[in-house]
Amino acid sequence: MAETTIKAPSFPHPGLDQLADTEELRSQCPAFATGCPYAKVESHVISGFSDLSKCPAFKEGCPFSNKNKEEIRSLFSDMPKEHPNINIQKSAESPEGAILVQMLNQIVSDSAMGQDLNSQILEDPQLAAAMREGTKAAHKAAENSIFTKRFLKGDINRDEYGCYITSLYFVYNSMESLLEKHKDNAAIKTIYFPVELSRVNTLLQDLEFFYGKDKLAQVTDPSTMTPAVREYVKAMERACEINPALLVAHSYTRYLGDLSGGQILAKRLKKHILNLSEGDGNWDSNDGLQFYNFSNIGNHNAFKEEYRERLNKTPVDKNTRDLIVAEAIRSFEVNIGLFDEVQVLSEQNKLVPTAGNEKNTTSNTLLRLSPVIALSVAAAAIGTAYYVRFYQRK
Numbered sequence: 001m002a003e004t005t006i007k008a009p010s011f012p013h014p015g016l017d018q019l020a021d022t023e024e025l026r027s028q029c030p031a032f033a034t035g036c037p038y039a040k041v042e043s044h045v046i047s048g049f050s051d052l053s054k055c056p057a058f059k060e061g062c063p064f065s066n067k068n069k070e071e072i073r074s075l076f077s078d079m080p081k082e083h084p085n086i087n088i089q090k091s092a093e094s095p096e097g098a099i100l101v102q103m104l105n106q107i108v109s110d111s112a113m114g115q116d117l118n119s120q121i122l123e124d125p126q127l128a129a130a131m132r133e134g135t136k137a138a139h140k141a142a143e144n145s146i147f148t149k150r151f152l153k154g155d156i157n158r159d160e161y162g163c164y165i166t167s168l169y170f171v172y173n174s175m176e177s178l179l180e181k182h183k184d185n186a187a188i189k190t191i192y193f194p195v196e197l198s199r200v201n202t203l204l205q206d207l208e209f210f211y212g213k214d215k216l217a218q219v220t221d222p223s224t225m226t227p228a229v230r231e232y233v234k235a236m237e238r239a240c241e242i243n244p245a246l247l248v249a250h251s252y253t254r255y256l257g258d259l260s261g262g263q264i265l266a267k268r269l270k271k272h273i274l275n276l277s278e279g280d281g282n283w284d285s286n287d288g289l290q291f292y293n294f295s296n297i298g299n300h301n302a303f304k305e306e307y308r309e310r311l312n313k314t315p316v317d318k319n320t321r322d323l324i325v326a327e328a329i330r331s332f333e334v335n336i337g338l339f340d341e342v343q344v345l346s347e348q349n350k351l352v353p354t355a356g357n358e359k360n361t362t363s364n365t366l367l368r369l370s371p372v373i374a375l376s377v378a379a380a381a382i383g384t385a386y387y388v389r390f391y392q393r394k
Helices: 022-028 069-076 095-112 127-134 136-143 146-153 158-181 186-190 200-211 213-219 227-242 244-259 261-272 300-312 318-347 358-367 371-393
Strands: none
Touching: 127 136, 127 244, 127 300, 127 318, 136 146, 136 318, 146 261, 146 318, 158 200, 158 227, 158 244, 158 318, 186 244, 200 213, 227 244, 227 318, 244 261, 244 300, 244 318
16 A cells, blocks of 8 residues: 555544545544544454444544534543543644544543543532532521511411421421432431431421321321422422432531521520410420420530531532532522411411411411501401491480
8 A cells, every 4th residue: 555644634624535544544543543442443453434434423524523622522421431542642743633632532531431520529528618608698588588587586376387397397208208218328428317317206296286186197198288398399309319419408408407596496486386484394395396306416516516527528529519509509499488388378367277276367367467457457446336336326
């Protein structure tokens, strides 16, 4: 065969139809300088272009022409691991070819061999700090919801609180089932404390306290889940479908919130829902408020610190860390949905009455009316009284 002059290809370089034989392909294309990058030449000898065309990637010419790095990365995503890297030292003397070979070798080693930088486990992910910073705006929005403000002021009633913990029962029942299911996931394993944190049983005790044993089955029936609760549960299930590690975000926002702000809310509830004062003998009782009683945790602050330290060491790559932070924001959003829904159901007088409160539904509704409407009702009542007196005098 006549000696072939090597020409430096320009991008886009010509397809296979410009080449005379496979030897010329090897000499002119640096990607083929040491053999086909898609198969070992020792085990699969290319005798002609008819054989080469059997490779799906080369049916329409060189697959590297007119491709950017991400497109070439995609081409290599299905390449078998046994394919060899390309030896740049043996490539043709072509500037464009050298650049191409460098890029291909990087993609083969990073992406095809599963060593992409984004998939490397971070040495110091600082996940707790990332979630705290990433959820600042969402946390502020949750604090500013109408129901939360009323809760903090001690301005909610028994039926509203009963509705709230009913919603939490379904949320925790789903979340803790998912945590149990995926407890062997490396990220979840780091922050999985079922003995110390599980809340389902405590919520059942509180629901029985507020609704009575006879009504417990009714309020915990899954068919009674409200739209906001269903959306919350679906959000956690969808997160696990993407990556079970995302459940870390929901665990973080719920449990650390219960251990922190939840303790303040418990005191509000004792005063305004259970009508207790600090001097009462029952002040230290947890009846009706078992949800906020973490009896298997000695020092709350020490436990929260350990939890955050474990979060900061959670084995995640950069992509997963970013997804967890985004899911933490989503967790705050669905929590706000719960708060808003309780407020709306209360305003629409659609709450399930708690035990002993069935006859007070109408009076509770009047108490929730705005000052203007309440004043109008009072004025109407006074006007009626004057009318009756005037009529009786006549």
